[in-house]
Amino acid sequence: xxxxxxxxxxxxxxxxxxxxxxxxxxxxxxxxxxxxxxxxxxxxxxxxxxxxxxxxxxxxxxxxxxxxxxxxxxxxxxxxxxxxxxxxxxxxxxxxxxxxxxxxxxxxxxxxxxxxxxxxxxxxxxxxxxxxxxxxxxxxxxxxxxxxxxxxxxxxxxxxxxxxxxxxxxxxxxxxxxxxxxxxxxxxxxxxxxxxxxxxxxxxxxxxxxxxxxxxx
Numbered sequence: 410x411x412x413x414x415x416x417x418x419x420x421x422x423x424x425x426x427x428x429x430x431x432x433x434x435x436x437x438x439x440x441x442x443x444x445x446x447x448x449x450x451x452x453x454x455x456x457x458x459x460x461x462x463x464x465x466x467x468x469x470x471x472x473x474x475x476x477x478x479x480x481x482x483x484x485x486x487x488x489x490x491x492x493x494x495x496x497x498x499x500x501x502x503x504x505x506x507x508x509x510x511x512x513x514x515x516x517x518x519x520x521x522x523x524x525x526x527x528x529x530x531x532x533x534x535x536x537x538x539x540x541x542x543x544x545x546x547x548x549x550x551x552x553x554x555x556x557x558x559x560x561x562x563x564x565x566x567x568x569x570x571x572x573x574x575x576x577x578x579x580x581x582x583x584x585x586x587x588x589x590x591x592x593x594x595x596x597x598x599x600x601x602x603x604x605x606x607x608x609x610x611x612x613x614x615x616x617x618x619x620x621x622x623x624x625x626x
Contacts, residue, residue, distance in 0.1 A: 410435040410554055410585040411456065416465035418455050425451040427609040428465070433554075433602070438576055438586040440596035443606035449589045450492060452606070453558045456587075457489040458482045469554065486553030492562065494543040498532025505531050505542055511549035519575060520545060537568035544572060554585045561595050573599045 411433035419425040425448045433439045443449050454460035455467060458479040467475050469487060477485070497505050502523050506513040517524035520541045526534060531542055540560070547555055560576075561569040577599055580586050590596040597603045605612040 410470055411439075411587060412466075412468040412471075413452075413455075414466040414468075416452075416455060416462045416467060418451060418460055418462045424463075425609050426455065426462075429606075429609070429611055431604060431611065433585055433587050435585050436580055436583045437601040438580045438588060438599055439602045439604060440593075440600035441587060441589045441604050441606060442591070442593050442596060443612075444591065447606040448609040449606055450558055451609075453489060453491070453556055453589060456556055457487065457491075483550070488547040488550055488552035488555050490543050490547050490555065490557045490560075492558040494539050496531045496539055496542050496546065498530065500531060501528050502531055502534075502542055503527040505546060506549055509546050509549045511551070513545070513549060516545040516549055519548070537564050540564060540568070540572060544575065548575075548579075552584065554587070555579065556587045556589070558589045559591065560588055561590060561592055569595060 411431065413429055413431045416426055416429045417424060429448070429452060441449055441452070451460065455462050458474070458477050458481070462475055466473060469482065469485060472485070474482060474485070497508070500508075503513070506516060522538055523541055523545060526538065531539060534542070544557075560572060564572075573595070576586055576588065580601075588596050588600070593603075
């Protein structure tokens, strides 16, 4: 569903991605791991159309999308949940969801806490609840592909477990999931495929210890 071939990208003269090739099959969970500065967030920007690859090829569902704008990718079924959640803190939970022009009932069934907080300002909720809202804003669009940047950052383990259970459910329903993480153990527990990045490249398979400078997970 997601296919990158020898992708290079960066900012001005600074090259961040150095020949990244990655395949994420339809209806699977791929965990993209790596330390800070590995190039993970830059890869997310390329996938979501926020940053153009300087060379290489990006395909989504077999369609070449190197030059596609973010809104075109969204219409094609790609939904990105960026690091930092990107919710509207001064709007209520219900207003945040209403902006996505979908039916929130299924979202409330999946996250009952949000149903109870429909009229609460999003910015006044806990970090875990805000991440649930960010996730819900994606789900309400009925996406084919979901890319999540740093799903578990700053969250309590019980919240992380709940969110990853949703990841499992979505993949079993045919949604393609790419989860970008720093924490290997959390993401790899639900992943069909684990890919490690270091220094803008895909590291050797099963080379977690060297990438994490002594095996930090």
